[in-house]
Amino acid sequence: MRKILRFLIGLILCLLGAAGVLLPIVGYFSYRYWLVSLYQLTPYLLFLFYGPLMLWFLVTGIGLLAKREWARSSVQTLSVFLILTGIILITALNTISVSGQFQLSWKQLKLAGTIGLFILLVVLPLFSLVLFAKKKEEEGIVTRSSRDDKPAGYHLN
Numbered sequence: 001m002r003k004i005l006r007f008l009i010g011l012i013l014c015l016l017g018a019a020g021v022l023l024p025i026v027g028y029f030s031y032r033y034w035l036v037s038l039y040q041l042t043p044y045l046l047f048l049f050y051g052p053l054m055l056w057f058l059v060t061g062i063g064l065l066a067k068r069e070w071a072r073s074s075v076q077t078l079s080v081f082l083i084l085t086g087i088i089l090i091t092a093l094n095t096i097s098v099s100g101q102f103q104l105s106w107k108q109l110k111l112a113g114t115i116g117l118f119i120l121l122v123v124l125p126l127f128s129l130v131l132f133a134k135k136k137e138e139e140g141i142v143t144r145s146s147r148d149d150k151p152a153g154y155h156l157n
Contacts, residue, residue: 002131005053005131006131006132007064008063009061009075009131010062010063010064011061011065012061013057013058013061015059015063016054016058016061017055017058017060017061018058020057020058021051021055021058040099047157060075060078069079075132076129076132076133077126078128079126079129080125081120082124082125083122086117086120086121086125087122089117090114090121090122093113093114093117094114
């Protein structure tokens with residue numbers, strides 16, 4: 001079961017990372033006039049944050065699918081980063097006051113946004129932290145020994 005979950009998390013991270021990297025490129029060529037105005041409205045810091053995060057998703061997903069030792073650490077670091085980001089975003093969402101005509105009231109929108117952010121940026125990363133907290137040997141992650149570059153546990157004397 002743990003191997004299936006690790007595979008699914010790796011696949012989801014690969015898909016999110018690839019889609020996140022390709023979305024601005026495809027968007028630029030398909031909707032150039034609309035996207036140019038978006039680039040002018042959005043601060044460049046957002047894109048400096050967005051690009052590396054999507055690459056991090058992609059590289060970590062590939063590492064998980066390839067069962068690399070460093071991917072476990074990367075998932076744990078990514079999970080802590082997402083939890084901190086989620087706490088900041090939930091706090092910011094609940095302190096903002098917006099007046100306008102919406103189908104739903106602002107309280108309902110804030111509640112839905114808070115629940116969604118809590119699930120995506122707190123609960124799922126906590127689940128990943130628990131899942132990848134086990135020792136490397138128990139997870140079946142490929143490690144290499146320093147002697148003769150053979151798989152760990154495969155030493156002939």
